[in-house]
Amino acid sequence: MKFGVIVFPGSNCDRDMMHALQDDLKQEVVMLWHKDSDLSMFTKEDCIVLPGGFSYGDYLRCGALARFSPMMEQVIKFANEGGKVLGVCNGFQILCEAGLLPGVLLQNDHQKFVCKNIYIKSENTKNLIGQVVGDKVLKIPVAHGEGRYYADAATMEQLNKNNQVVFRYCNENGEVHINSNPNGALNNIAGICNATRNVYGMMPHPERASSESLNNIDGRAILEAFTYMN
Amino acid sequence: MKYIAHINIMPLKELLDPQGKAVNNSLHNLGLSQVHDVRIGKHITLSLEAASKEEAQQAAQDACKKLLANQVMESFDFTITEA
Numbered sequence: 026m027k028f029g030v031i032v033f034p035g036s037n038c039d040r041d042m043m044h045a046l047q048d049d050l051k052q053e054v055v056m057l058w059h060k061d062s063d064l065s066m067f068t069k070e071d072c073i074v075l076p077g078g079f080s081y082g083d084y085l086r087c088g089a090l091a092r093f094s095p096m097m098e099q100v101i102k103f104a105n106e107g108g109k110v111l112g113v114c115n116g117f118q119i120l121c122e123a124g125l126l127p128g129v130l131l132q133n134d135h136q137k138f139v140c141k142n143i144y145i146k147s148e149n150t151k152n153l154i155g156q157v158v159g160d161k162v163l164k165i166p167v168a169h170g171e172g173r174y175y176a177d178a179a180t181m182e183q184l185n186k187n188n189q190v191v192f193r194y195c196n197e198n199g200e201v202h203i204n205s206n207p208n209g210a211l212n213n214i215a216g217i218c219n220a221t222r223n224v225y226g227m228m229p230h231p232e233r234a235s236s237e238s239l240n241n242i243d244g245r246a247i248l249e250a251f252t253y254m255n
Numbered sequence: 256m257k258y259i260a261h262i263n264i265m266p267l268k269e270l271l272d273p274q275g276k277a278v279n280n281s282l283h284n285l286g287l288s289q290v291h292d293v294r295i296g297k298h299i300t301l302s303l304e305a306a307s308k309e310e311a312q313q314a315a316q317d318a319c320k321k322l323l324a325n326q327v328m329e330s331f332d333f334t335i336t337e338a
Contacts, residue, residue: 085322085323093322122325129328132273134271134273135273136273136276136277175270175327175328177327209271
């Protein structure tokens with residue numbers, strides 16, 4: 026399998042993602058420019074990654090303009106055909122704007138950009154990441170101004186019913202509490218997947234926690250989950 | 256005909272608007288204690304060519320629904336005037 030990392034104007038975690046996948050996970054990585062529209066070299070075994078950053082300068086709304094780039098039209102098609110897609114931070118915002126994931130990421134409740142290590146945990150094993158990370162509490166950095174996950178009540182009910190919540194913010198001991206929520210996200214949601222479990226979005230940055238030299242490899246299992254698929 | 260669409264986009268009422276809240280607090284610091292419930296949205300104007308006002312309305316509606324507003328978090332309204 027191989028990974029494709031999309032580079033939008035304003036992406037700034039694309040290289041971090043490439044290094045994590047290529048150097049730490051020893052995977053094949055292809056960088057994809059947002060203006061191209063050829064995903065023919067990717068099959069269902071592969072994974073397309075939308076990295077963090079500030080695509081299109083966050084103009085209008087985070088992720089709103091990236092959603093209409095030629096490559097995203099192909100990613101939507103790829104996802105709808107069952108291809109695996111991971112969006113981190115701004116990538117998560119783009120997936121929500123594209124309608125590949127439900128809900129939206131709103132401005133943090135405290136109005137500040139938050140950049141620090143936080144703890145998350147997976148609450149079920151009914152998705153690809155949960156199967157790999159289990160119930161281990163993971164320390165992963167977040168860095169965002171708009172990370173407050175929100176969806177209406179009907180959507181939230183669906184998410185919970187279908188076990189689509191992948192990660193919730195928690196404390197060091199794995200307790201999910203409002204005090205360990207860095208942005209005011211509804212029900213401490215840090216990451217979700219779609220109903221068919223091939224599209225994943227999360228605000229924390231696993232690619233910034235995948236190298237021994239960064240003194241934190243908690244994120245590695247999250248990225249590795251996409252190599253085990255199939 | 257040339258028309259101008261004047262579009263207002265606002266965060267949904269049930270959602271916390273942190274920007275509005277911060278501005279609200281600053282207005283209180285100014286001494287304007289009678290101010291409350293500040294909410295901040297966007298105003299967008301766009302010019303468009305259309306055969307009729309109805310056609311212009313339809314185009315503005317499409318623009319709002321497909322890109323300018325995200326209805327999960329925002330509501331929109333607009334008026335059309337002749338340019």
